[in-house]
Amino acid sequence: MTSVKSIAFVVHEQAAKKIIQANNVETDFLELLENSPWGSRPNSTTRLTLANLKAVQSLTNDFDINFIAADKFTEVMAQELKKYDLVVVNSIASAPSIRFTADLLKYKRKQNGEFPKIIVGTEATWAAQIANGNITEDEYDLIYFGDGLLRHTARTDREIYTRPDVHKAAIQEFELGIDQSLFRNTTEPNKRKTITFVKAPEGRKTKNNESVDRIIDLLEQDERFNEFNIKVVEPPYAITDYWQILAETSYLIFTSLGETFSYALNDAKALGAVTFLPRQMYYSTVGRRFAVDGYPEIGIKYDGIDEIPSRILSIEGSSGDWQRASKESRDSCLDRFGLEKVTRNWRALFNGENLNDKSLYLVAQEDALSFDKIADNAALNSCDFAMSLQNAGTSELIGKLSEYHQDTNVMMLAYYITSSETGLHRYIDISDGLVLANSSVPVEREDWAQSEAFLQLICRTNKIGRIVTTRKTLEVAGNSLSKLSMFTGVNEGVKSIPIETAEC
Numbered sequence: 121m122t123s124v125k126s127i128a129f130v131v132h133e134q135a136a137k138k139i140i141q142a143n144n145v146e147t148d149f150l151e152l153l154e155n156s157p158w159g160s161r162p163n164s165t166t167r168l169t170l171a172n173l174k175a176v177q178s179l180t181n182d183f184d185i186n187f188i189a190a191d192k193f194t195e196v197m198a199q200e201l202k203k204y205d206l207v208v209v210n211s212i213a214s215a216p217s218i219r220f221t222a223d224l225l226k227y228k229r230k231q232n233g234e235f236p237k238i239i240v241g242t243e244a245t246w247a248a249q250i251a252n253g254n255i256t257e258d259e260y261d262l263i264y265f266g267d268g269l270l271r272h273t274a275r276t277d278r279e280i281y282t283r284p285d286v287h288k289a290a291i292q293e294f295e296l297g298i299d300q301s302l303f304r305n306t307t308e309p310n311k312r313k314t315i316t317f318v319k320a321p322e323g324r325k326t327k328n329n330e331s332v333d334r335i336i337d338l339l340e341q342d343e344r345f346n347e348f349n350i351k352v353v354e355p356p357y358a359i360t361d362y363w364q365i366l367a368e369t370s371y372l373i374f375t376s377l378g379e380t381f382s383y384a385l386n387d388a389k390a391l392g393a394v395t396f397l398p399r400q401m402y403y404s405t406v407g408r409r410f411a412v413d414g415y416p417e418i419g420i421k422y423d424g425i426d427e428i429p430s431r432i433l434s435i436e437g438s439s440g441d442w443q444r445a446s447k448e449s450r451d452s453c454l455d456r457f458g459l460e461k462v463t464r465n466w467r468a469l470f471n472g473e474n475l476n477d478k479s480l481y482l483v484a485q486e487d488a489l490s491f492d493k494i495a496d497n498a499a500l501n502s503c504d505f506a507m508s509l510q511n512a513g514t515s516e517l518i519g520k521l522s523e524y525h526q527d528t529n530v531m532m533l534a535y536y537i538t539s540s541e542t543g544l545h546r547y548i549d550i551s552d553g554l555v556l557a558n559s560s561v562p563v564e565r566e567d568w569a570q571s572e573a574f575l576q577l578i579c580r581t582n583k584i585g586r587i588v589t590t591r592k593t594l595e596v597a598g599n600s601l602s603k604l605s606m607f608t609g610v611n612e613g614v615k616s617i618p619i620e621t622a623e624c
Contacts, residue, residue, distance in 0.1 A: 122611055123471045124205040124237075126184040129176055131210045132217035133169040137189035145177045145187055150302050154360060164296075164383050165212050165243060168272075171297025172210060172242075175463040183470050191216050193223040204236050206470070206610060212243045215254065222255050225262040237610050239469070241270025242294055247279040268607060270294035270469075273380040273414055274404040274581055281406045281573045290614050292475060292607040293583050296381050297462035298390050298453060306363045306391065312370035314349045315339065315432075316393070318384050320376065321355055328398075331375040335425050342429055362387070369393040370442065371432055374419075376401055377554070385419065389453035392446040394435065395419040396428055400555045403521065404581065410536035410574045411548045411555050412581050416522035417452055417531065420445075423519065472611040476585030479503040480578070481530075482601070484593040485512035485539060487624050491532070492525075499528035501588045501622050506530050507578070509596060510539035510566070511547060511559075519557050521548075533582075536574045537566055572600045579604055579617060587619045594621065 131137055135156060139145055149170050176185060186204070190197060201207050201224075211221045221240055228235040246263055249255045255263075263269060264280055268290045271277060280286050317336070320327030332352060339345045351365060362384070366372070372388040374397040379385070382401075389395055399421040402414035422428055435441045455461065468475050481498035483489055483506075489497070490513050498506035506525075508514050517523050517534045525532055538547045538559040546561035578584070585606055594601065601619055608615045 124183070124610060126186075126204045126206070127470060128186055128188055128201055128204040128207045128236075129173075129210070130188045130190050130207065130220075131169060131173065132190065132212050132214060132220065133165055133210065135166050136169045136173050136210075139170075139173070140187045140189040145173065149174065149299060150304065153302065164381065167299075167383060168242070168296045168381075169210055169212070171299045171459060171462060172466070174299060175297060175459055175466050176208075178463055179467055179470065182467070190220060193220045193227070198224075198227055202235060206237050206239065208239045208241070210243075211240055213245065218244060218249055218254050221263065222259040225266060226259065228266075229262065237267040239268040239270060239610065240266070241268075241292075242272045242296070245276040247277075264289045264291065266290060267613070268292060268610060272296045273402075274412065274577055275378070275380050275414065278404070278406050281577050282409075283573075284569060286573055286576055287603050287605045288614060290607050291580055292469075293580055294465060294469075294475070295457050295462060297459050298383075298386055298457040299459050300390060300454060301459070303363055303387075303391060305360070306367045312368055312393075313347055314351055314365070314368045315345075315371045315373065316365060316369040316388070317350075317352045317373055317375070319352060319354045326376065326378040328375040328377050331425055332373075335373060335375070335428055338425065338429055344433060345429070363391065366391040366393055371396065373428060374398070374401065375425075378403075380414075386453050386457055389419070389449045390458075392450045394442065394445045394449050396422055396431070399423050399520065403555050404577065405548075405550060405555060406573070406577070408546075408548075408550050409570055410546075410577070411521060411550075411557075412574070412577050413521040413533075414581055416533070416582075417456075417524065419449070421520075469610065472609045474585055474606070474608045474612075476579075476583045476606045476608070476617075478505065478583045479586040479588060480582070480584045481506040482509070482587055482589040482593055483507075483512075483624070484509040484590070484596040486592040486596060487512075487590050489513050489624060491516050492527075493624075495525040495528040495530045495532060497622070497624065498530045498588075501620075503586075503588055504531060505533055505578075505582055505584070507533040507535055509535055509593065510537055510544070511535045512539065517557075518559070521555075521557055531582075533578060537563065537571070568598070568600050571597075572603050575600070575604055579606060584617060587617055588622050589619060590624055591621055592624075594619075 211217050317332045319329045366388050372393045372395045397419045403411045405411040481503035521534045523532045544563045545559040549556045604617045
């Protein structure tokens with residue numbers, strides 16, 4: 121493991137570029153937010169770029185880092201970047217940024233190895249850039265099969281999981297950042313009695329604004345909610361105003377059916393609100409083939425809006441339950457997305473370390489294990505996640521793609537195909553934007569190419585760097601497990617995930 125000595129950190133986002141051009145990377149970002157036009161509206165691209173900028177800036181005493189604000193890739197820029205050991209390009213979904221990234225990677229290919237490593241991340245939906253004619257398929261491959269691509273969700277990478285060479289892609293799951301210092305002017309009252317909803321701009325069907333009104337009707341019809349204030353936040357709104365509302369919020373109820381990260385939700389969690397969200401909100405779907413829960417541990421999941429009132433009342437009915445749920449909400453957000461976590465990620469990346477530090481326990485029907493036994497064995501083998509091929513013994517997962525096992529702290533994951541006495545069925549179906557996990561679609565046989573892509577998505581999403589399985593499972597899966605790969609760092613690139621065998 122070798123650390124890089126010199127790093128060029130290239131940004132394209134406008135607010136970050138202005139900071140760099142003014143040689144003011146150490147500026148107070150909250151003051152910038154309050155005095156800049158973008159502070160009057162939610163802007164996730166700006167916030168994630170600034171969070172990364174702040175995290176990397178904190179490492180300048182440990183690494184030789186130069187921040188570069190670039191608009192266009194030129195020969196002069198190429199000669200400048202050649203001086204470094206590593207180039208990090210914070211690409212965003214703008215035409216100049218897309219073109220800069222593609223031109224840089226094409227230039228590197230022509231240099232026959234005489235150019236530094238290039239890490240690209242984390243924004244832009246690259247398949248959409250092909251569809252829009254902004255990049256070629258060859259340039260797409262340079263992005264996915266280069267030195268490293270940082271991503272904060274697989275929702276924008278669906279197309280790569282339909283390709284047989286997906287295991288060679290240098291993709292690293294890399295969390296976005298919540299800069300908690302931005303909340304310092306937000307007060308947190310001791311007693312919160314506000315239920316908050318956030319609506320998206322009208323016309324976006326997946327945002328599901330109509331469910332907000334239906335849930336409010338349910339709450340207003342129940343006199344037990346008379347002591348609560350109900351607030352609906354609608355765009356346009358200032359981020360700082362939203363944070364003030366969150367500081368008074370006991371429960372945030374989200375209705376969107378599809379999000380990549382959602383600062384609106386995670387800001388609420390960071391400020392201690394107890395959050396409810398649709399079970400499928402963070403699902404990454406690949407056509408009608410399969411789906412994976414992007415953040416299985418985030419928030420309280422609901423399947424239908426009718427269950428929300430009773431679940432709130434359950435928390436309210438026991439002394440101390442809201443305080444415990446609030447702390448859990450805050451901790452689960454900041455432990456994963458807090459600026460300290462993002463800084464550790466960048467440090468590890470610059471040190472050439474493997475960021476995939478989680479383990480998956482995998483069994484098959486032939487192992488004949490129950491749901492609890494699978495979880496017990498996973499915990500015994502120090503695994504964070506567990507899965508049973510074809511969902512054998514895991515009927516508790518029906519309707520879900522993940523389930524936290526309280527006794528063992530293991531996250532149980534659903535397989536995309538289920539075996540039953542009536543044969544094989546797809547565990548998921550997608551209808552009118554809804555992901556249904558109900559084993560309703562029969563299939564003649566398991567397509568192991570799809571299974572390998574599904575498992576690759578599972579491993580990437582959950583940062584799996586170790587698989588523990590059984591001899592019987594290896595016999596069932598053939599060589600499919602050996603194809604699973606991970607990005608092991610800037611120096612080593614893509615390698616196979618180590619596989620260990622254990623007794624049932």
